[in-house]
Structures are given as structure tokens and as C-alpha cells.
Amino acid sequence: MLALAPRVARRALSTSSVRRNATPVSGGWHIGVDVPRGHLPAFARSHPALWASLKAQVPSAIAALGARFHLFPSSLGADDRARRVDLVRIACTHPSIVNVQTTAAALPLAAGERQEVPELREEIVHNAQLATVGNALLGLMATEHFHLKYPHLPTRVLKAFVSAYVGPSTLADVGAELGVLGQGIQRWDRTGSTLVPRMRGAPLPLLSKDVAAQSVRALVAVLFQELGIAATRAFVHSQLLSRRLDLGGLLKFRDPKRVLSATCRKYGKPLPQSRLVAETGRLSIAPVFVVGVWSGTVKLGEGTGSSIRMAEFRAAEDALRRLYLAEQPNHSFVLPSTTLDSACSGVGPLPHSLQNAAELPARTFVPQPLGRSEVLHESRG
Numbered sequence: 001m002l003a004l005a006p007r008v009a010r011r012a013l014s015t016s017s018v019r020r021n022a023t024p025v026s027g028g029w030h031i032g033v034d035v036p037r038g039h040l041p042a043f044a045r046s047h048p049a050l051w052a053s054l055k056a057q058v059p060s061a062i063a064a065l066g067a068r069f070h071l072f073p074s075s076l077g078a079d080d081r082a083r084r085v086d087l088v089r090i091a092c093t094h095p096s097i098v099n100v101q102t103t104a105a106a107l108p109l110a111a112g113e114r115q116e117v118p119e120l121r122e123e124i125v126h127n128a129q130l131a132t133v134g135n136a137l138l139g140l141m142a143t144e145h146f147h148l149k150y151p152h153l154p155t156r157v158l159k160a161f162v163s164a165y166v167g168p169s170t171l172a173d174v175g176a177e178l179g180v181l182g183q184g185i186q187r188w189d190r191t192g193s194t195l196v197p198r199m200r201g202a203p204l205p206l207l208s209k210d211v212a213a214q215s216v217r218a219l220v221a222v223l224f225q226e227l228g229i230a231a232t233r234a235f236v237h238s239q240l241l242s243r244r245l246d247l248g249g250l251l252k253f254r255d256p257k258r259v260l261s262a263t264c265r266k267y268g269k270p271l272p273q274s275r276l277v278a279e280t281g282r283l284s285i286a287p288v289f290v291v292g293v294w295s296g297t298v299k300l301g302e303g304t305g306s307s308i309r310m311a312e313f314r315a316a317e318d319a320l321r322r323l324y325l326a327e328q329p330n331h332s333f334v335l336p337s338t339t340l341d342s343a344c345s346g347v348g349p350l351p352h353s354l355q356n357a358a359e360l361p362a363r364t365f366v367p368q369p370l371g372r373s374e375v376l377h378e379s380r381g
Contacts, residue, residue: 041113041116041117042110042112042113042116043104043109043113043114043116043117043120044117046113047104047107049190049191050100050103050104050191051117052190053097053100053187053188053189053190053191054097054100054101054104054117054119054120054187055119055187056118056119056187057089057092057093057184057185057186057187058183058184058185059085060184061182061183061184061185062085062088062089062092062184062185063085063088064179064182065088065092065178065179065180065182065185066084066085066088068178068179069088069178069219069222069223069235070223070227070231070235071084071087071088071222071223071226071227072084084222084226087130087222087225087226088219088222090125090126090127090130090218091127091130091215091218091219091221091222092127092180092185092186092187092215092218093124093125093126093127093186093187093188094126094127094186094187094188094189094206094211094214094215095126095127095128096188096189096194096206097124097126097187097188097189098124098126099189099193099194100189100191101119101120101124103193104117104119104120105120124187127214127215127217127218130217130218130219130221130222131214131215131217131218131221132217132221133221133224134216134217134218134219134220134221134224135217137220137221137224137229137232137236138166138171138217138220138236138240139162139166140337141166141232141233141236141237141241141335141337142161142162142165142166142236142240142241143158143162144335144336144337145237145241145335146158146161146162146165148328148333148335148368149327149328149330149333150324150325150326150327150328151326151328151368152323152324152326153324154324157250157251157324160250161247161250164245164247164250165240165241165243165245166236166240168209168210168213169209169213170240170243171212171213171216171217171240172209172210172212172213172216174216174239174240175212175213175215175216176209176212178216178239180212180215180216180219181208181211181212186208186211186212186215188206188208188211189206192205192206193205194206196210220232220235220236223235224344228341228344228345229337229340229341229344229345230338230341230345233335233337233338247325248321248325251317251320251321251324251325253316253317253320256313256316256317256319256320257272257274257312257313257316259316259320260272260293260300260316260319260320263320263323264295269295269296269298270295270296271295272293272294272295272300272316272319273293273294273295274291274292274293274312274315274316275291275292275293275294276289276290276291276308277290277291277292277302278290286306287306287307288304288305288306289304289305289306289307289308289310289311290302290303290304290311291303291304291305291308291311291312291314291315292315293312293315293316293318293319300318300319300322300323301315301316301317301318301319301320301321301322302315302318303315303316303317303318333368334364334365334366336365336367338365339365
């Protein structure tokens, strides 16, 4: 037992040394290589939060991320590769890093200490413009897809669909899956001094999920610039629009019976009628009623409830969901953006991983008829 004491002591000492060199990140501690403190510049030891935000990105991590976004095919030349590496680096540089650089440059540092940190003097190019272009592309591709796939959707519900598929939360999740928050990739304000305005409530500090969503938007813009709109659309459809989400929860109505009546009237159909289909336990403490709603001889929907009124409400909701969520097969329509494939073909070769998905459709584009104006009577979808 006594002979084991020095070994245990050495193990405890080694663990504490690694703990001192661990970097706190969201979700736990990242245990890195036990690098001696002397290998870090004095600025990193005196201002660790500023250094963690300001330090340069790791070239190998940037190259790996670009490969996951299909930007580095084997046929790519050296000049094109260098340009795309710079674009990926810019796409992973958040605008908040400018405030960090300004704060760090204003510190009273010694000349030698300032000389050790070239990041204090570099001209930072961030991803604000790329993210704006990428956001517009994501909105275009999601809107045209859902407008043709669900032709009866109300406008406000269509906007909710687009937000659900290409909104900040989904982009942050996709970005995390693709590794945009990996070690040595992102440059952003990790000090918590940058505030982000929210739709509701007071502004909150910038979070890693905000950074991930902005980087995905910027990388979509890089795809569009380098590979063209066909490859960008293939990437967006495979990574974002192919996900299965519960879209029925986005349709809610205060008075679905009146909305259903107005909808039938708009399409020239007989007004809906509710009929009791089945019931059980009418005189018990837990009755169940099943109500169906018909338009002429066509059954539109069905609902259950503890009262006839509740079952009628749910039956009307079911009928409206069946109408609004009626899907068109993907092969039955051609997206309008396919007419731009030849004009926006990018500046480099198309990677093999996206060639099949980005192939032009064999059919000629035919404009689809726009849907009729939706019924907005007391709808809060």
C-alpha cells in the first residue's frame, strides 16, 4: 500500500495540471494537450477571455469544415483552394470580433507583449455580408419549395414553415452537426459583452448557437459564389428541407368551424355539416364523442372530445389541416430557381458529391398557378 502512494500522488498531480490547462466550453470542459504556460504569449495569460476570442483559426480545422461543405473536390487547383480557404475563414468570423479587437488594442500593454499578438494589428474581415446573402438564398429556396409542395398554405403559415426549416434554431443545429463550432474554427466575442436583440424581451449576450447559425448562412453564400445555385440548392434540400418536422402544430385557429365554412364557400363547395359518428359513456364521468364533418357527401375530417362541442372543434381543425397540409409529390413540379442554373453556375468545378443532386430536370419549367387568396377569418396560424 505504501509503495502505491507516490504513483497515486503523481496521478493526482497530472490530473490537476491537465485541469489547469482545460478550456471551458459550452457543455463541459475541453481537455487539451498539456502545453507549458511559457508557450503562450503574455497577453493570453493576462487576458485569457480576450485571447480565446481573438486568436487565429486553425488552418487544418478550416480546411476540414470546407470539405464537409463540398468546397474542396480533388480536382480543385491550388489557387482556387487558397481562395476558398480564405472564404471559409471569413464565414467563420463573427462581426462581434471587431469589438474584441478594439477592446484588446486599447489595453495598456507593453511593446513586447503587443508584438507577440499579431491578431491585435490584423485587418479583420467578418461574415456579415456573406450571412446576408446566405439568408436571402435560404429564404428563396425554402419559400419556393413549400409554396409548390403545399399550395393551399396560408401566407402566415408559409412564413412559419420557412422559419421552422431555415430559421436560427435549425441552422444552429445543422451547423453543430457539420462541425462549425469545432475547436479552432470560430472567432467571436466569448467575453459576453456583445448583446443580441431578441424579438421578445431584453437583449441577451451572444451565444454559440447564434454564431453557428450565422456561419451556416455565410457558408451557404460561399457555396453559391463558388459552386453555383444548383449545388447550393442541392445542399439546402439535403441538409435542411429534407428534415421531418411536426408541421401540424403550426396551424391553429380560434374558430375553425367558421374558417372551414368560409373556405368551403370560397371553393364553391357545400357548407360543412357536423354529424355524431359514435359515442360512449354519455352519462359517465368520462364520456367520449366522435364527430365527423362533411361537405355534401365528402367527409372532410373527424375529431374526438369529452363533449360534442369539443369534438366538433377538433373535427373542423382536422379538416383544415388536411386541406392546408395536402402535399404535392416532389416530381410533380419544377422549382423556379432551376431557370437560373446555367446563368449562376459558380466559378469552379462541381464536386462529385453534389453532381447527382444538382442535375437539371429533364422537363421544361412551367410556371405553376398561384394559389387562391387564403381565408384569414380569425386565423392565428
